[in-house]
Amino acid sequence: MKRIVVNTEACDGCGICQLVCSAYKAGQWHPAFARIKIKQLQEFGLNVPVVCMHCTYPPCEIFCVMNLIYKDPDTAYTLRNVERCIGCRACEIACPFSAAVWDPLNEVVVNCDLCGGTPECVNHCPTGALIFMDISEAADKKRREAAGLRILEASRGFSE
Template sequence: MSKGIVISPEKCTGCRTCELVCSFYKIDEFNPKDAAISVLSYDEAGIQVPMTCLQCDEPHCMTVCTVNAITKDSKTGIVHVDGEKCIGCKMCVSACPFGNMTYSSRQKKVIKCDLCDGYPQCVRLCPSGALDYKELDSSLQKRKNIASQFVETLREGAK
């Protein structure tokens, strides 16, 4: 079994601490635009939903990478982007079915959660407990499907 971030949207207050912590931990700046987690606001529904990389079993981002800059650790399940190999083509950003990868034009690099190599700072400092880092059981795919349906429902409601 691997570990991953489990999100409880009903606990999220929209404080965006996760975004600030992520950017500060990764680039030593408080800049939510350069965070690997983002909080989506659904004002009509009155909820905030933190979104980050799901560390997919078969990552589309890795499949489309023409320079093999994206790899998946077979022991931890963490999907990494090698900044030295990455050419910034953004194919991985387009391939992510959940939209959980971005490209920072300021930093000239892809931004993707790597679980802080097994110690995610966003989880550690989330004041409301909306983020948890724990063992994922065999129902991971089921949870991913439910999460994507949840997000799609919210998107339709926001139109």
Template sequence: MSFIKVDRHTCTGCRYCEVICSFNKSEVCDPSRGRIKIEKDEIRGTEKPVVCRQCSKPKCVEACPTGALYKDEKTGVVLYINDLCTQCQACVEACPFNAIWFHQSLNIILKCDICGGDPACVKYCPTKTLSLVE
């Protein structure tokens, strides 16, 4: 089973992962299109990278009424078929980790698919806060 593991203690909050993700997936630098988000509190000095954990029993897949989300049997990664998605956002509500987002203007679901096994965010994270568990 593959997923991106997060060590929140080493995250500096630079948001390079958000940018590189949107860059790699959408060919544009726009953190709001990232499939990973850093939740920051500047006064307390905390940051928490939020990204899909590819759950073994994914609530999002259970909640999806059209089969747009499914768990890949080989890799364990939860994948998304845009053509089947009706933008009902049931998955966004169902995710217990708030790791699925709906992008208003693009009208798509944003969810990590570990870039087919070679995630750009992991490659570019300057502090190795992110790592791929295979």
């Protein structure tokens, strides 16, 4: 089960993911239409892409007054029947990650659909900050890093 995993340190905030997303998904070339948003944390010098997490029990699904948000039974993506959206924007508040995005053109709310399995933002990310990978693989990777640190520390402490 692959999802978009963010490597915060690698993101330089170029914004290509937003532009690519707006081009593929809205036919526009402007970050306002993107479903992935880069949060700029200027005081820390950080740029963090934020995108739909495809929760198992999505809060947005509960809040949708038109019941148009659903979990795809095969892929477990959180998807929408956008043509029924009346633009009440309740899901925007329900989403803790601000990943439900207001589309000002069609006056509906949209979210990332992972481009059906090949997310274009990941394909075009020049720095490798966005990775499309299995979530447990991501945990494995992090665990390896943490363990590597420990071994490094241990070898320093005991051999010297």
